[in-house]
Amino acid sequence: xxxxxxxxxxxxxxxxxxxxxxxxxxxxxxxxxxxxxxxxxxxxxxxxxxxxxxxxxxxxxxxxxxxxxx
Amino acid sequence: xxxxxxxxxxxxxxxxxxxxxxxxxxxxxxxxxxxxxxxxxxxxxxxxxxxxxxxxxxxxxxxxxxxxxxxxxxxxxxxxxxxxxxxxxxxxxxxxxxxxxxxxxxxxxxxxxxxxxxxxxxxxxxxxxxxxxxxxxxxxxxxxxxxxxxxxxxxxxxxxxxxxxxxxxxxxxxxxxxxxxxxxxxxxxxxxxxxxxxxxxxxxxxxxxxxxxxxxxxxxxxxxxxxxxxxxxxxxxxxxxxxxxxxxxxxxxxxxxxxxxxxxx
Numbered sequence: 617x618x619x620x621x622x623x624x625x626x627x628x629x630x631x632x633x634x635x636x637x638x639x640x641x642x643x644x645x646x647x648x649x650x651x652x653x654x655x656x657x658x659x660x661x662x663x664x665x666x667x668x669x670x671x672x673x674x675x676x677x678x679x680x681x682x683x684x685x686x
Numbered sequence: 687x688x689x690x691x692x693x694x695x696x697x698x699x700x701x702x703x704x705x706x707x708x709x710x711x712x713x714x715x716x717x718x719x720x721x722x723x724x725x726x727x728x729x730x731x732x733x734x735x736x737x738x739x740x741x742x743x744x745x746x747x748x749x750x751x752x753x754x755x756x757x758x759x760x761x762x763x764x765x766x767x768x769x770x771x772x773x774x775x776x777x778x779x780x781x782x783x784x785x786x787x788x789x790x791x792x793x794x795x796x797x798x799x800x801x802x803x804x805x806x807x808x809x810x811x812x813x814x815x816x817x818x819x820x821x822x823x824x825x826x827x828x829x830x831x832x833x834x835x836x837x838x839x840x841x842x843x844x845x846x847x848x849x850x851x852x853x854x855x856x857x858x859x860x861x862x863x864x865x866x867x868x869x870x871x872x873x874x875x876x877x878x879x880x881x882x883x884x885x886x887x888x889x890x891x892x893x894x895x896x897x898x899x900x901x902x903x904x905x906x907x908x909x910x911x912x913x914x915x916x917x918x919x920x921x922x923x924x925x926x927x928x929x930x931x932x933x934x935x936x937x938x939x940x941x942x943x944x945x946x947x948x949x950x951x
Contacts, residue, residue, distance in 0.1 A: 680741055681742050
């Protein structure tokens with residue numbers, strides 16, 4: 617079992633598994649990769665790369681999607 | 687001489703190489719509920735709908751997102767950079783929006799003032815140039831100043847979107863002269879964005895010759911958004927037809943419509 621690590625997701629600290637990937641984080645949170653866009657440390661993670669993108673302790677992660685707006 | 691009326695009015699709106707069947711674009715914000723939003727948008731006949739880019743609410747991941755209610759196959763989703771007050775933020779949001787995978791189109795907003803939501807022109811031009819260089823089709827929300835509009839066109843924007851009046855104000859078309867000048871001088875499509883409040887505003891705006899209108903609050907904050915959607919669809923069509931018909935000249939003294947000869951003795 618991998619050590620837990622701390623990442624910041626949408627401004628809040630979360631503990632995740634040390635081997636987490638961006639895709640794993642989405643799955644853990646119950647989010648659909650087809651409707652959510654992921655940014656790690658200010659860089660967009662392209663959808664095909666989500667499963668290969670390892671998260672690291674202290675990563676700043678933004679998960680965004682479309683909402684109603686003018 | 688017989689003038690045909692149908693064909694010019696049916697000409698579709700072309701922006702950034704994409705053909706749209708409606709000149710009315712609508713926003714998806716401020717609705718009381720999703721069912722009303724969808725019905726009002728359908729009533730309006732709009733094809734382009736704008737959306738904003740925001741953090742996922744991680745406490746409400748089971749909520750259905752906007753894509754559940756508005757089928758991307760039926761509507762053209764146009765993401766905006768609402769809430770961005772500088773070029774760097776707007777560029778960041780635009781890149782995130784494009785990554786969602788629907789199109790390269792972005793409705794660019796770089797706001798300069800919280801009270802009026804008027805654009806920050808320097809930031810807007812800077813963001814436009816950067817995004818155009820990255821292949822985005824930029825539709826730029828701007829003020830009704832001709833020079834700014836020309837600069838946005840020079841920067842490569844696919845469309846320029848001058849406001850009728852401030853966002854959400856419902857004040858209608860405050861300066862038709864500026865909008866007319868902008869439409870006359872620009873080569874790219876001009877779509878008036880912001881400030882339209884009711885059907886007559888939309889009709890008057892289209893009569894200036896612009897290519898389309900984007901509205902949100904006019905529908906969402908109407909007492910009956912669905913009814914207003916129907917009204918706006920007709921208003922945009924009427925305004926466009928009237929413009930193409932070429933209005934009669936205005937004059938300050940009367941000219942009778944019935945013959946002045948043949949009166950009874």
